[in-house]
Amino acid sequence: MLIPFISCENNDNKKEATFLGGQIINPVSNFVIISDFNSKNDTIRLDDDGSFRFECESLETGLYTFRHGEIQFFYLEKGDSLLFRVNTVDFDESLAFSGKGAEKNNFLVSLFLKNESVAEKLPGYYKLSPAAYSAKIDSITNRRKNSLTELEESIPLSDDFIKIAQGTIDYNSYSQKERYLSKRLMEEEDNSSAKIPANFYDFRNKIAYSDSSLQNHYAYNRFLNRHFENLALSKINDEELEADFKQHKYKLLLIDSLVKTESLKNNLLRSNLRRYLIDTHDASRDTELLALFNKIDTNKRHQSEILKYAQKTSKLRKGEKVPEIILVTVTNETILLEDILKKKTVLFFWSKNSIRHYKEIHLRIAELKSKFPEYDYIGINTDNHFKKWQKTVLASGYSKTHEYQFENDKEAENELLINSVNKAIIIDNDSKIIDTYSNIFNQGFETKLLGYIN
Structure with a gap:
């Protein structure tokens, strides 16, 4: 249960009560999940019309997540009376708030959508000179800052909210500049940054490496991961032996050196080592990085988790046979993945709980089929309701011979380490793994497919 919400429904003194409610259009389940960032959550049941309500007197100010098929952040302060309205067919774009606290949250959603729009355009900006790109960003x-000023002039805003909103704006901007640097670093044969003028890096002087108030913020964490990757990449070149291992080792050391907030540091260390383990091919180097991780990550639970994760990734390395996963066909027969x-x-992989995503990923697959017919493309549904999945496949006109569902979704997701809805696994002619850590929507994915054909 989410601790701030426990036993809130029947409080007599409602002076500081915070109300959450709303309506889900086209619900994909009969509940929503509200979470904080301490692995605590509360499940709220939907009424027959898709509405829900929850009231609480004791609540901590800050960021929370709202999950119903897809996920989005929202901000709560004591005394807010926040109403959600969202259509699962177009989750992010349809999400809107009303009531006390709505203006703040609509502003944050607007920032999120605008940033996603900019992110789609960034590849077209990479051809700009460093000065022109920096000026564009x-x-x-x-x-964005002017919009925040206008909001501040129109309604009272707490210092806490202003910091979160400002952090969203700043770290999205910094992340966009780091993406430009990533592109340039990868293009340089010696990974030299000599062609980037010194003043391009001025934004790095404003980085707060240990901001505990932002440690759960998606923009802050995304930036830090990209930033540390660039710092580590700048220390090596692609011609070095074991360049990938050295880059990840540098990343862990940089995080340990620069991040002083213990929980933030530990989370960054864990996420970066997980990323390395899923793509590494050298078991001896795994051991070395695990030893370093256990030395600098002070969270014992992380250490136990990473050890188990390393054992699983060893079975998913390039050249390994695909695991014995049982699938279910559209006609309700079982068959082995192999x-x-x-x-x-x-x-x-896809879930019917995210309507927009499963439509987008099938459009992406259609595009890949036309470009790379040398491959088969197998869609695997990660839900546990056969008839609903079957109905979706048939209604959508998807290939019945190329769509399957996990017989045991939790076990299979655990075996294949499906930690992203955009994950793709590439397999060779002999049912051996080629690549298990690819984002099917990334620009580099097509380059990988082309390279693996021959």
Whole structure:
């Protein structure tokens, strides 16, 4: 249970009560989940019309997550009376708030959507000179800051909210500049940053490496991960032996050196080592990085978790046979994953709980099929309701011979380490793994497919 919400429904003194409610259009389940960032959550049941309500007197100010098929952040302060309205067909774009606290949350959602829009356009900006690119990003950032100033002038805002909103704006901007640097670093044969003028890096002087108030913020964490990756990459070149191992080792050491907030540091260490383990091919190097991790991550639970994770990733390395996963066909028959693999294959994953995502990923697959017909493309549904999945496949016109569902979704997701809805697994002609850590929507994914054909 989410501690701030426990036993809130029947309080007599409602002076500081915080109310949450709303309506889900086209619900994909009969509940919503409200979470904080301490692994605590509360499940709220939906009424027959998709509405829900929850009231609480004791609540901590800060960021929370709202989950119903997809996930989004929201901000709560004591005394807020916040109403959600969202249509699962178009989750992020349809999410709107009303009631006390609505203006703040609508502003944060607007920032999120605008940043996603900019992110789609960034590849087109990479051809700009460093000065022109920096000016472009600064112009976008200034517009966001002006919008925050306008909001501040129209309604009272707490210092806590202003810091979160400002952090969203700043770290999205910094992240966009780090993405430009990533592109340039990868293009340089010697990974030299000599072509980037010194003043391009001025934003790095404003980085707060240990901001505990932002440690659960998606923009802050995304930036730090990208930033540390660039710092580590700048220390090596691609021609070095074991460049990938050295880069990840540098990243862990940099995080340990620069991040002083213990919980933030530990979380960054864990996420970065997990990323390395899923893509490494050298068991001896695993041991070295695990030893370093156990030395600098002070969270014993993390250490136990990472050890188990390393054991699982060892079975998913390049050259390993695919695990014995049982699938269910559209006609409700069981079959082993290995038995449906006839040639080079891309496995992709989807859930009917995210309508927009499963439509987008199937459109992406159609695009890949036309470009790379050398591969089979197998869709695997991660839900546990057969008839609803079957109905979706048939109604959508998806290939009945290329769509399957896990017989045991939790066990299979655990075996295949499905930690992202955009994850793809590439398999060769002999049912052996080629690649298990790819984002099917990334630009580099097509380059990988092309490279693996020959």
